Every structure is written in C-alpha cells, then in structure tokens.
Amino acid sequence: MPSRERGVADLLGPAEEWPPALRCLAALVQDAAAPQALLWGPRLACLHNSAFLPLLPGVVPARGRAFESLWAEGSDISPLVRAALAGQAGRIATLPRQGAAGESAAPAFFDLLASPARDDTGAIAGVLLTAFETTRAVLTERRDAFLLDLDTALRDLDSPEGVLALAAARLGAHLQAARCAFGEVDGAGVGCTVLADWTDGRMPSAVGTHALESCGLERIEALRAGHSLGIGEPEAGGPFLGGLQGSLTVPLLKQGRLAALLQLHHPGPRRWTAAEAELARDVAERVWSALKRRQAEAGLRLGEARLRRVQQIGRVGGFEIDLTTGRNVRSAEYMDLQGLGPTAADERHADWVQRLHPEDRVRAERRYLDAISDDSGATEYAQEYRIRTPGHGLRWIAARAEIERDDQGRALRMLGAHVDVTELKVAEAALAESVQRAREVLESLGDMLYALDAEGRIRFASRRALEMWGMRTEQVLGQPFLDLFPAVRGSISWQVIEAAMAGGQEVHFCASSPLVGRWFELNVHPAQGGGVTVAARDVEGRRQAEIRRRSTEAALRASEERLRLAQDAGQVGTWEWDVRSGAVHWSASCHRLYGTNPETAASISVWRDGVDEQDRPAVDAQLRRVLTGEVGRWAAEFRFRRISDGALRWISERGELVRDPRSGLPLRLLGISQDVTERREADERQTLLMRELDHRAKNALAVVQAAVRMTPKEDPDAFATAVLGRIGALARAHTLLAQGRWDGVGLRELVQGEMAPFLSPDGLRVRLEGPPVVLAPTAAQAISMALHELATNATKHGALSVPEGQVVLDWATEPGQSVLRLRWAETGGPVILAPPARHGFGSRVLEATIAGQLGGRIVLLWQASGLVCEMTIPLSRAAIPDFDGELG
Numbered sequence: 001m002p003s004r005e006r007g008v009a010d011l012l013g014p015a016e017e018w019p020p021a022l023r024c025l026a027a028l029v030q031d032a033a034a035p036q037a038l039l040w041g042p043r044l045a046c047l048h049n050s051a052f053l054p055l056l057p058g059v060v061p062a063r064g065r066a067f068e069s070l071w072a073e074g075s076d077i078s079p080l081v082r083a084a085l086a087g088q089a090g091r092i093a094t095l096p097r098q099g100a101a102g103e104s105a106a107p108a109f110f111d112l113l114a115s116p117a118r119d120d121t122g123a124i125a126g127v128l129l130t131a132f133e134t135t136r137a138v139l140t141e142r143r144d145a146f147l148l149d150l151d152t153a154l155r156d157l158d159s160p161e162g163v164l165a166l167a168a169a170r171l172g173a174h175l176q177a178a179r180c181a182f183g184e185v186d187g188a189g190v191g192c193t194v195l196a197d198w199t200d201g202r203m204p205s206a207v208g209t210h211a212l213e214s215c216g217l218e219r220i221e222a223l224r225a226g227h228s229l230g231i232g233e234p235e236a237g238g239p240f241l242g243g244l245q246g247s248l249t250v251p252l253l254k255q256g257r258l259a260a261l262l263q264l265h266h267p268g269p270r271r272w273t274a275a276e277a278e279l280a281r282d283v284a285e286r287v288w289s290a291l292k293r294r295q296a297e298a299g300l301r302l303g304e305a306r307l308r309r310v311q312q313i314g315r316v317g318g319f320e321i322d323l324t325t326g327r328n329v330r331s332a333e334y335m336d337l338q339g340l341g342p343t344a345a346d347e348r349h350a351d352w353v354q355r356l357h358p359e360d361r362v363r364a365e366r367r368y369l370d371a372i373s374d375d376s377g378a379t380e381y382a383q384e385y386r387i388r389t390p391g392h393g394l395r396w397i398a399a400r401a402e403i404e405r406d407d408q409g410r411a412l413r414m415l416g417a418h419v420d421v422t423e424l425k426v427a428e429a430a431l432a433e434s435v436q437r438a439r440e441v442l443e444s445l446g447d448m449l450y451a452l453d454a455e456g457r458i459r460f461a462s463r464r465a466l467e468m469w470g471m472r473t474e475q476v477l478g479q480p481f482l483d484l485f486p487a488v489r490g491s492i493s494w495q496v497i498e499a500a501m502a503g504g505q506e507v508h509f510c511a512s513s514p515l516v517g518r519w520f521e522l523n524v525h526p527a528q529g530g531g532v533t534v535a536a537r538d539v540e541g542r543r544q545a546e547i548r549r550r551s552t553e554a555a556l557r558a559s560e561e562r563l564r565l566a567q568d569a570g571q572v573g574t575w576e577w578d579v580r581s582g583a584v585h586w587s588a589s590c591h592r593l594y595g596t597n598p599e600t601a602a603s604i605s606v607w608r609d610g611v612d613e614q615d616r617p618a619v620d621a622q623l624r625r626v627l628t629g630e631v632g633r634w635a636a637e638f639r640f641r642r643i644s645d646g647a648l649r650w651i652s653e654r655g656e657l658v659r660d661p662r663s664g665l666p667l668r669l670l671g672i673s674q675d676v677t678e679r680r681e682a683d684e685r686q687t688l689l690m691r692e693l694d695h696r697a698k699n700a701l702a703v704v705q706a707a708v709r710m711t712p713k714e715d716p717d718a719f720a721t722a723v724l725g726r727i728g729a730l731a732r733a734h735t736l737l738a739q740g741r742w743d744g745v746g747l748r749e750l751v752q753g754e755m756a757p758f759l760s761p762d763g764l765r766v767r768l769e770g771p772p773v774v775l776a777p778t779a780a781q782a783i784s785m786a787l788h789e790l791a792t793n794a795t796k797h798g799a800l801s802v803p804e805g806q807v808v809l810d811w812a813t814e815p816g817q818s819v820l821r822l823r824w825a826e827t828g829g830p831v832i833l834a835p836p837a838r839h840g841f842g843s844r845v846l847e848a849t850i851a852g853q854l855g856g857r858i859v860l861l862w863q864a865s866g867l868v869c870e871m872t873i874p875l876s877r878a879a880i881p882d883f884d885g886e887l888g
Contacts, residue, residue, distance in 0.1 A: 011045035011064060016601055020585055021120045023601075025128065035110070035133070038117060039067050039081065040126035046070060054097050054108055055131055077112070077129075084114040084127040093508075094138055095131075109138040120588075120598065143279050145525075145533075146174050150283065151431065153528060154290045161196045163290045168198035171283045172264065175276055179203040179265040182287050183210070185258050189224075192261055202267050215249075223251040224258045228277045246270035250280045252288055260288055289427035296424030300398060318417035319401075323372055328352070337397070337420050339389025357386035357394070372403060372411040379403050381414060384421065396425040447537045448520070454501065454530025456481050465536075468516060487514045493522060500524040500532050510539065519543045575655075577604060577669045579627070593651070593673055595644030612639035612648065626657055627666050633657070634671055637680075650680040684853070685778065745780045747773040751809060754787045758800055758807070765800065770811035773820065779878040782849035783822070783871075786858075789842040790824050790869055799829035799866050813875065819856075820878045826866030835862040854878060 012018060018026070022040055026047050029036040035055060037048035044067035053061065057070055071077050076092060083090045092112040110131040119125035150170055157163050164182050172180030181197035183206075193209045212220055219229055230248040246266030252259050262284040264272070320329045328347045336342040338355060356364050364385040371381040381401040386394055401416020449462040458476045466473060469485075476484060488494045493511045500507045507524040518540040525533045573590025577583075584602040591598040594610060611619050615638035625631045634655035642649050655671020751768055752759065758766045775783060787809075791800065799805030805828040813820050843860070846869075850858045856873035 011043055011066060012041055018601075019120050019599065020601075021118065021125070023583070024585075025117055025126075029128070032130075035131035037129040038126060039129065040117065043067065044081070044126060052129070052131065055095075055110060055112070055129075080112065080114045081127050081129075084116050085124060087116050087124060089113070089115045094134060108133060108135045110134060139275060142174075143275070146170070146279070147282060147286070149528070150286060154286065157290075158294065160291050160294050163287060163294065164196035165198065167283055167287045167290075168196065171262075171280065172198045172200070175264060175279070177264040178267050179206065180263070181206040181265075182260065182262050182284065184260045184291075185212070189258055203265055206263075219249075223249065223261065224253075226251055226253050228281070230272050231274055231277050248272040248277060248280060250277055250284055252281075252284045254288070260284060262287070285430065289430045292423040293427040293431075296421050296427070300419050300421065300424075318415065320416075321414040323403075323411045323413055334418055337395070337418050338387065339391060339393060339395070355387045355389075357388055360385040372414065374408075374410050377405070377409055379405065381416065394422075395420055396422045447535050449533070449535050451527060451533045452481055452497070452501075452531050453527075458484075459531070460533075485515060493520075496522070497524055497532055497534065500526055501530065573673045575602075575671060575673060579666045579669060590673055593675055594640065595642035595647075606643075610640045610643060612641060615639050626669070629664075634669060637676065649675055650677040652676045681778075685781070744774045744776060747775050747783070747811060750775065750780055750784055751787060754784055754791060755807075755809075758791065758795075764806060766807045766809070768809050770809075770822075771813065773811065773813060773879055775879060776877070779854055779873065782853045783873075783878075785849050786846050786871065787824075789845050790867075793842055793867070794826055794829070797830070799826035802829055805829040805866070813879070815875070818875045820873045820875055822871040822873075824867070824869040824871075826868070829866045831864050832862050832866065833864075835860075 012022070015023070015026075025038050025040070029038045029047055030049050032049055033051065035049070035051040037046055037052045037055075039046055046065050046067060047063060048056070048061075067081065071081075076095065080090045080092055091114070095110045095112050097108050097110060110133050113130045113132075115128045115130070116124045117126040117128045150167065153166055153170070154163055157166060168180040168182060172178075177200075179197060179199040179202075181194045183192035183194040185192050190212055191209050192212055194207050197206050199205055215223075215229075222229060228248065228250045230246075246269050248264045250262045252261065254260075262280050264276075264280060318331050319334050321327070326349060328349060328351075330338075330345050330347055332342040332344045335345055353361065353365055364383060367383045368381070370376055371378050379402060381403055382399065384396060384398045387397055389395060398419040398421045399416060400419070401414045403411055404413045404415070405411055447462075448465040448468055449460075450458060450465045451460040453459050457478055457480050459478070461469075461473065461476050466476070469476070471484075482489050482494075491511070491514045492509075493513070496507050496509055496511075499505075504526045506526065508522070510519060510521050512519050513536075518538060520536040521539045522537075523535045525535075527533055573593040574587040575590050576585045582604060584604055584607070586594070586596070586598075586602040588598050591602070594607070596602065596606065608616070608620075619636055619638050622631075622636050623634070626634045634653065634657065637650065637652045640649050640651045641647075652674045653671055655669050657666055658668045658670065659666055747770065748768060755766050755768075791807075794800040794805070794807055799807050805826065808825045808827075809822070811820065811822040846858050846860075850856045850871050850873060854873045854877045856871060856877070858872075859870040861868040861870070
C-alpha cells in the first residue's frame with residue numbers, strides 16, 4: 001500500500017470499508033475544481049485535492065494526516081473548524097498563505113468556508129473546507145488604497161528629501177523589502193544620485209551618487225529601453241550597490257531618456273512579481289511628479305525673489321514695459337524662456353501676443369489689458385498661460401508683475417518676471433489623473449467608501465455612499481457625520497468607528513445600518529493624523545440568500561425524511577451504480593430490502609450473487625441490452641435470496657441510464673427496487689386456483705363415477721341416497737376452502753371434506769389418524785389439492801378403485817424438527833407391477849404444491865401392495881401457531 005494511502009487507512013480504515021457519506025464527500029472533494037479538503041473522524045484525518053495544497057502548512061500533500069499534526073491549536077483555522085464541528089458554518093476572509101517558493105514567493109489570499117460534514121446517520125462526523133482565491137482582488141484593493149494614502153501623504157510635504165524618504169519608507173514596508181531607494185540620473189546618463197532612502201536595518205543606506213556602469217552594459221540598455229530588472233527571477237547586482245541578489249530595479253523615462261531609477265532590495269533571493277514592479281513604477285511616477293512640483297514651486301519662489309530683485313536692482317530675468325510709450329524690454333533669461341536664446345531684447349506687444357497659444361491668446365491678452373487699464377486701479381498682475389516656442393515646443397508660463405500708477409491712477413510702467421512652470425503643470429496633470437484613476441477604481445468596486453477626520457467630519461464620500469445617503473458632495477464634505485445622521489449615534493457601527501479612532505486598530509464586522517435597515521460588512525481603517533476610512537459592503541442580499549439556503553436545507557431534510565418513511569412503508573429502495581468506477585450506492589431501505597448491512601459497501605457482485613440462479617441469465621441479458629442501448633430503460637423482476645435470512649423474495653427493479661452527452665457511453669444507472677413477493681405469490685395462487693378449478697371439474701366427474709360404481713345397486717333407493725350423499729360431500733370439500741376465508745382450516749376437517757365420498761360408517765375404506773392441526777390458508781389450499789389428486793388417483797387406479805381397497809392417512813407434527821409429516825398409504829388395491837413410466841398432471845401438482853409452494857418434500861413409493869406418499873412440510877409454512885396451547 002502506498003504511504004499516502006496507508007496514512008489514510010491508519011485513521012479512517014481501508015477506503016472500501018468507508019461509509020457511503022465519507023466516500024461521497026471524498027469523491028466530491030477529489031473532483032472539485034475549487035480548493036477543498038475534508039476533515040473526518042475522531043482525529044479529523046485530512047483528505048484534500050491538489051488545488052488545496054497552497055493552504056496546507058509547508059504546501060506539501062497531507063492526505064491522511066490528522067488535523068492537529070497539520071495546524072497547531074492556536075492557528076487561524078482552528079476556531080473555524082471547532083465551530084463547524086459544533087454545527088456552525090463559518091468563514092475566514094482574506095486568509096494569507098505563502099506561495100510554494102517560500103518567502104521569495106508572493107503571498108496568496110483566500111476566503112475559507114467551513115461547513116459541518118455529516119455521516120449517514122445525520123451526525124456531524126467532520127468538516128468540509130472550501131476555499132476561494134481572492135489574491136487578485138486583495139492585492140488590487142491594497143494597491144489602490146496604498147497609492148491613495150501615499151498621494152494624500154505626499155501633498156503635505158515640502159522638501160524633496162521628505163518626499164523621497166516618505167515614499168521609500170511606505171513602499172519598502174508595503175512590499176516587505178529590506179531597502180528602498182529613489183535616485184535621479186544625471187543629464188549625461190552616467191550617474192545616479194540618491195538623496196534619501198529607507199532601510200529596515202538589515203541593509204546599509206544607499207544615499208550618495210552611484211555609477212550606472214556598475215550594473216553592466218546589458219542592464220543599462222534594458223533600463224534605458226524602459227524594462228524593469230528582477231521580475232520573475234532573483235536579480236544579481238544593481239546600479240546602486242553591486243553583488244546583491246533579490247533586487248528589483250524600475251526605470252523612469254522622461255522625454256525619451258532615462259531620468260530616474262527606483263530600486264528595492266531583499267537580503268536573499270526573491271522573485272519579484274509583475275504586479276509589484278507595476279506598483280513600484282506607479283510610486284516612481286508619483287515621486288517624480290512630487291519632486292518636479294516641489295522644484296517648480298521652488299523655481300516660482302525664486303522667480304518671485306528675482307522679481308523683487310529686479311524691482312531693486314534692474315531688469316535681470318524679467319521684463320519691463322513702459323506703458324506710456326509701449327516699449328517692452330526683455331531680459332536674457334526672459335528671452336531664453338521664450339526659446340529665443342539668452343539675449344536681452346526690445347519687443348513689441350504684438351510679439352508677445354504672437355507667441356501665446358491659440359487657445360489661451362484671447363484670454364491672456366484680455367487679462368493683461370484689463371490689468372493695465374486706467375479704470376482697474378490694479379497694482380499687481382498675475383496669470384498663467386501657454387506659449388509656443390520657435391521649435392514648436394509648448395511651455396507653461398507663470399507671469400508675475402507690479403504696475404506703477406500716477407496720482408490720477410494712470411498706468412505708467414509694469415515690472416515683472418516670467419517663470420516656466422511646465423514641469424509643475426505636467427506633474428499636476430499626472431497627479432490629477434492618478435487621483436481620478438484611483439477614484440474611478442474605488443467607485444467601480446461598488447462599495448460605500450467614506451473618510452472621517454479626527455473630529456468626525458466627512459472629508460471624502462464615494463458616489464455609492466452619496467447615493468445611499470441621498471445627498472450631494474457639497475452637502476456632506478466638512479460636515480460632522482453625527483449632525484447629518486443623528487440616528488447613527490449610539491449604534492454598534494458608530495461605537496466601533498469611535499473605538500478604531502481611539503485605538504488606531506483596524507476593525508472588521510457586520511451590522512445592520514440604522515439609516516437604511518440593511519446589513520453591511522464594514523472595514524474600518526485608521527487614517528494618518530487621526531480619523532478613519534470606512535468601507536461598507538452591502539451584504540443584505542447575501543444574508544437573505546443564507547436565510548433562504550438554510551430554510552431550503554431544512555425543507556430538503558424534511559422531504560428526505562418523508563421519502564425515507566414512504567420507501568420503508570412501500571418496501572421500496574433507491575440505488576445508483578457508477579458504470580465507469582463500479583461504485584454502488586444503496587439507500588438504507590434498499591439495504592433492508594436485500595438483507596445487507598448498511599455499514600458494508602454495496603457492490604454489483606453482491607447484488608448479482610443474490611439473484612436466483614434460475615433468473616440470473618435473464619437478468620444479465622437484460623442488463624447488457626440496457627448498457628448497449630438495445631432497450632431504453634432498465635426493468636426486471638427476479639427472485640433474490642435475501643442475505644440476512646436466506647428468504648427467497650421476488651424483486652421488481654426499474655431504472656434510467658445516464659449517458660455521456662458527447663460520447664454516448666453509459667455513466668450511471670439509477671433506479672428503485674421493490675419487494676413484490678406478496679403480489680407474485682398472490683398471482684401464483686390465482687393461477688394455481690384456476691388450474692385447480694379446471695382440474696377439479698374434470699376429476700369431480702371421475703369421483704362421482706367411482707361413487708356410483710362402488711355403491712351397491714341392489715336397492716335403488718339406497719343407491720340414489722348414497723350417490724347423492726357422496727356428491728354432496730364433494731361439494732362440501734370445495735365449499736370448506738371458501739368458508740375458511742383464508743383464515744385457517746383444521747387439517748382433519750379438510751381431509752374429511754376431501755375424502756367424504758369414500759368415508760363409510762365402519763371406517764374400513766379410509767382411516768384418518770393424527771392430532772389437531774390448524775393449517776395456514778396457503779397450506780390448506782396446497783394440501784387439499786394434494787389430497788384431491790391422491791384421492792382421484794386412488795379412485796381411478798389405486799385402492800379406492802376396488803371395494804376391498806383401503807387408505808390410511810395419518811399425520812404428526814415434530815416440533816423439534818419444525819415439520820408436519822403426512823403419510824398416505826393404500827392397500828388392497830390392484831397390484832402395482834412397476835412405477836408409472838411418466839409423471840402425469842397429478843404428480844406435477846403434488847410437486848408444485850408441497851415442494852414448490854410450501855418448500856416441503858414429497859416421496860412417492862410405488863409398492864406392490866399400493867401407493868405410499870410421504871409428505872414433509874415446514875411448520876413455518878404449513879401451520880398456524882397454537883398460542884392457546886403454548887400459553888396453557
């Protein structure tokens with residue numbers, strides 16, 4: 001026996017001895033596409049399919065091992081299993097499991113369901129575990145939440161170092177790396193500078209400037225082409241520090257050149273996934289946008305400083321316009337920003353207008369003219385617009401200036417500066433796109449999502465939340481949650497939210513909403529700086545479905561019980577035969593029908609061996625015709641030797657064959673079996689009675705003739721009286737069976753009725769000897785027919801055919817052997833020279849009644865002095881018990 005199967009047999013016994021419920025559940029688990037495992041028996045032996053391997057400790061096959069040897073008492077699965085054994089189905093959501101490659105593999109997540117597994121008696125004998133992998137959904141949700149939190153945190157930082165440090169720390173911790181660093185590549189593309197990084201202490205800091213050539217020419221070219229390094233295989237070396245394994249390097253290309261690198265390190269080999277690389281790339285984009293925005297903001301501040309300096313010392317980096325003459329003086333820095341070279345120049349107003357982007361031209365010029373109009377009285381001028389450079393480039397310009405006016409308010413001069421904010425605008429657009437994308441992802445989830453600050457004011461609400469509340473965004477943002485929804489105050493959900501705010505711990509629970517009266521699954525996550533983010537999923541439909549499922553299961557159990565009672569009452573059993581595997585399943589009533597032990601596995605051979613040998617060839621032929629498609633349905637009636645007591649019972653079976661829809665091969669044969677012994681016996685009695693009636697009608701004439709022949713003829717009146725008396729006795733013998741109404745008849749009365757034509761007052765022709773015996777209805781019929789045949793034979797050919805002939809009929813019961821013995825002996829009749837050459841109808845009736853119908857034995861002795869017939873009949877088939885005698 002293989003070791004795997006030997007482990008199963010040690011705890012559950014050989015598979016062929018398993019109860020039907022265990023075999024059915026084991027087959028269900030083995031054939032299931034979803035990860036499934038069955039824990040069965042006192043030690044909860046584990047039977048699982050291959051899809052369940054990732055959920056096992058160590059990710060190794062554990063077939064046949066006990067539960068406690070696989071999961072420790074304190075494991076996250078143990079409470080779920082205990083609850084299922086107590087009859088309570090349960091679920092663990094987002095159960096993490098490490099991949100088959102160990103720590104270097106990405107984790108997987110599952111929803112694990114546990115249901116009680118019941119044996120054939122309905123008692124809980126184990127637990128059925130079913131898992132559904134949720135890795136993609138969990139990782140997507142975590143990724144989106146991570147990016148949303150990162151964007152929120154980056155907005156509050158001013159310095160580039162702070163942006164880098166925060167982003168590196170968040171990403172490194174999220175991906176469980178040992179170090180995370182972001183470096184900008186210089187313009188020559190030969191060096192990479194890390195201003196700030198993050199490490200968990202296992203690796204040194206990478207702050208500083210590093211040569212790209214340290215990672216090799218082939219890798220440099222891959223990075224310049226935009227390919228990440230280290231996805232799917234342990235990466236050796238990297239541009240920051242050489243000789244490292246387990247690194248992931250993500251390039252960032254800007255305007256066709258390698259602009260920055262984001263690198264994650266792990267102390268040992270690690271296979272980074274494409275999803276992790278994509279997340280790292282998104283973070284790199286956000287870091288780049290944040291850095292450029294800070295640089296642009298710093299440039300704007302510098303420009304403002306320069307503007308102040310221009311006001312103080314001259315026209316450096318700015319422009320000056322004499323509004324009285326229209327002269328425009330541009331500094332070298334100004335002209336360079338316009339793409340015209342770093343040379344100071346005098347221009348016209350029309351030159352500036354010509355460079356404005358067509359979509360911004362009217363607006364920008366109108367803003368300028370309004371600012372310098374005498375009616376405006378403005379002393380400051382600021383606006384942003386796009387310009388087109390001679391190389392057809394597009395630049396965003398932020399213009400700032402002061403307007404000098406005379407005492408009458410007339411504009412005299414404008415002094416100001418231009419700042420190129422193109423990178424800032426690009427970063428803002430990228431950030432806005434990222435935020436919008438994150439918002440769309442959150443909205444697509446279909447869950448309610450809202451965020452509260454530390455004071456309980458609403459700072460974000462998803463579209464689904466607004467729809468549920470029946471409000472608009474402007475109605476809820478910044479408003480205290482309890483002011484908008486006072487009914488929530490004091491509810492379980494609000495108490496949990498307050499606890500999460502105070503304790504800073506994530507909370508997951510289900511509760512009924514006091515606002516809409518539906519059940520929700522809530523996940524409360526503490527936010528940085530106080531407050532919480534609440535994700536609420538409507539589970540009312542799932543809850544109602546669970547209620548309906550339980551109601552349906554209860555109705556199904558009641559229906560199954562009614563079916564069982566009906567099957568027992570009608571002596572009907574159900575069965576199923578898997579043609580391919582040979583497995584046979586009998587219902588409990590079917591086991592009782594065939595006299596087998598329900599704890600022992602049924603098989604087609606057990607059933608076939610029980611079929612009576614005389615009926616077996618016909619049954620086999622019918623089964624072959626069904627399997628080959630010669631006949632459409634299974635239908636057969638046969639005798640079956642009941643295994644429990646050896647009784648021969650008539651069984652009627654009906655069934656349907658299920659075939660493979662594609663190949664047409666037989667798959668399963670399902671049907672019912674019914675005990676029709678009583679019906680068959682009644683049919684046989686009816687047939688026998690009809691034949692007996694016909695035979696008796698013929699034999700009656702022979703008896704009448706014998707009576708007439710043996711009656712003395714000297715006295716006509718005596719002759720007539722004797723003949724009429726014997727004919728009346730024959731009629732009484734027939735009437736006696738009908739008058740008994742099949743409730744039993746005395747053997748002596750039966751014999752007297754049958755032998756009445758031959759009885760005489762002197763008792764010389766027929767002598768009867770035996771104790772009182774009450775015959776069962778079937779036995780009375782059979783014995784009366786046998787005696788009738790013997791009497792008819794004696795009348796025609798034997799002792800009663802001559803006046804000096806005599807018949808002695810005696811009987812006795814032998815309780816020790818549980819039999820009734822009858823002996824018919826003829827003497828004084830014609831001498832018998834030899835037994836008859838053939839058996840006539842009378843002999844066949846004797847065999848059919850005594851042996852066939854009553855299960856007895858008959859012996860015919862053709863002695864010279866006369867026929868001797870010895871009949872032995874089981875008391876259980878012949879006589880009605882004498883309860884009065886037993887009690888007396």
